[in-house]
Amino acid sequence: MNHATPPRDLLASMFQAAIEAAQPHRCIPEHLPEPPRGRLVVIGAGKASAAMARTVEQHWPGELSGLVVTRYGYGVPCQRIEIVEAAHPVPDAAGLAAAQRILDRVAGLTADDTVLCLISGGGSALLALPLDGISLADKQAVNRALLASGATISEMNCVRRHLSKVKGGRLAAACHPAKVVTLLISDVPGDNPCDIASGPTVGDPTTCADALAIVRRYDIALPDSVRRVLESGEGESVKPDDPRLAQAITRIVAAPQMALARAAEVASRAGIPAYVLSDSIEGEARDVGKVLAALARQVARHDLPFKTPCVLISGGETTVTVRGDGRGGRNVEFLLSLGIALDGEPGVYALAGDTDGVDGQEEIAGAFLAPDSLERAWRLGLRPRESLDANDGHGFFGTLGDSVITGPTLTNVNDFRAILITGRAEA
Structure with a gap:
């Protein structure tokens, strides 16, 4: 010694x-997709997403536009990709508005376009857009209860996936028919893409019944609106075999x-x-x-x-x-x-x-x-x-x-x- x-x-x-090993400037460039015939739209969420976006700008040869959301204090200057900051670990109105704007940006794309999605840990809270009938206050209450419950990150994200308009593959489905390339910096044990930011561009094999079982396991009190969505099945996520995910590619670029x-x-x-x-x-x-x-x-x-x-x-x-x-x-x-x-x-x-x-x-x-x-x-x-x-x-x-x-x-x-x-x- x-x-x-x-x-x-x-x-x-x-x-x-x-x-330093997991800094975006080290791990992003080699995983960038080929330039599309149409547009490149960059979206993303997570504590590393702004730094990931900056690296994309520095290494992308052509035109691009986009929007990513990161934690307050984690933004970095970008020229063509808009950076929005929001709250973590409990979501706020800024995160909700950013998630809606991201959905708006990927609407109406064609098969010639590519969406580059930059996802890292923290994206579950930052990309917060609850399903219809669930208020932001309800979502915040569930998040706080999950954080204090002792549930694993996989269990917490299973519940979150079934309460969201963007998680559990819904964001990738919204991009259809465009190609979706997701670059992930993993913050979860086992590096399961479903659990990184609750898998907004990844098909989800879990169900509303699974989410309810977790709620019961940890005796989590649910607002009535949340319980209704889970018990009715309205919160069912996009499954791995959904044809809208056929053009979705996922790459883990950094991991624990x-x-x-x-x-x-x-x-x-x-x-x-x-x-x-x-x-x-x-x-x-x-x-x-x-x-x-x-x-x-x-x-x-x-x-x-x-x-x-x-x-x-x-x-x-x-x-x-x-x-x-x-x-x-x-x-x-x-x-x-x-x-x-x-x-x-x-x-x-x-x-x-x-x-x-x-x-x-x-x-x-x-x-x-x-x-x-x-x-x-x-x-x-x-x-x-x-x-x-x-x-x-x-x-x-x-x-x-x-x-x-x-x-x-x-x-x-x-x-x-x-x-x-x-x-x-x-x-």
């Missing part, structure tokens, strides 16, 4: 490398595994073997924290199943069942649970963060954990278990001065977790 690199700096460099591999390279260059455990870990964040703490202790104390020094890297999307009134964030919830389980284990450090720069609803990507984190917390009057019970990871690590703040990263390939096990106490 290169002891000249402090653990915090090494982990921060790995996190930055993961973010790519980012984790880049982070592993940074560790290797510092002389530390890195092991990618999985790019798709799900489950309650605090439970994942306990499991990975047990693994880290096994490595630190017994050099099994990996020898020290090493770094254990993982991605995916954990969930938080909100019970407290703290400042949340699934990555800091994981990290706080990890720290409590490790209980100051010597030589074990960790960083966890969301690659979009926003963990939960805070403009904070994540945090850093060291062997002395709990001791420092107690000296400051913090009680780690109480902070965890209150879902207050951001409050805990913010008080310690260990928050990781990146600002808008302009991409999103899900959670990043790295546990550095040195085999010795580092300064």
Whole structure:
């Protein structure tokens, strides 16, 4: 191990490398379609969509026009593609208006035209256009309930697909008979295109009955309008064999595994073997924290199943069942649970963060954990278990001065977790 690199700096460099690996300017150009005989219309939604649009403009040889919607603060200057900003993770009126304008832009296209759809994580909330009879307030209520329920991202997006005029393949169907090429930056475990921004251009094999089963599973209270749409079947999505999707092509241009591999390279260059455990870990964040703490202790104390020094890297999307009134964030919830389980284990450090720069609803990507984190917390009057019970990871690590703040990263390939096990106490 290169002891000249402090653990915090090494982990921060790995996190930055993961973010950089999924930047649109790196992954978009080689996947652009052939110029059509007719028009190229660019649409899209997600935290990376504006940066994706800028890359398209920089590399497209001919005429184009379009509109994409991104999160507030994630816009970048574009010359020919209009950038609209809206709210995430709970949709707002700006997102609703943008979704309607996108539908209007793809109306009346011909078979000679091509629609280039730029989709990344966050698109579910940003591209919010509820079915007739469902108000924006109803959609917001459902979104808040889903976010607090502990449901997986796949389950949440199944419900969302059946309440929308654009999700679940409806946007691609609206583009017919034009060709649709969708470029995806994946932020979901398993990289299923159906689940990335709830699959606006992808046929959906799930049903209204599936959505209702999820609602029952998590005891989610539904507004009457939403329940009616699901129970009547009016919310049924566009299926994979729908002929309107025959000219729809989907390409994943960046995914969590790519980012984790880049982070592993940074560790290797510092002389530390890195092991990618999985790019798709799900489950309650605090439970994942306990499991990975047990693994880290096994490595630190017994050099099994990996020898020290090493770094254990993982991605995916954990969930938080909100019970407290703290400042949340699934990555800091994981990290706080990890720290409590490790209980100051010597030589074990960790960083966890969301690659979009926003963990939960805070403009904070994540945090850093060291062997002395709990001791420092107690000296400051913090009680780690109480902070965890209150879902207050951001409050805990913010008080310690260990928050990781990146600002808008302009991409999103899900959670990043790295546990550095040195085999010795580092300064």
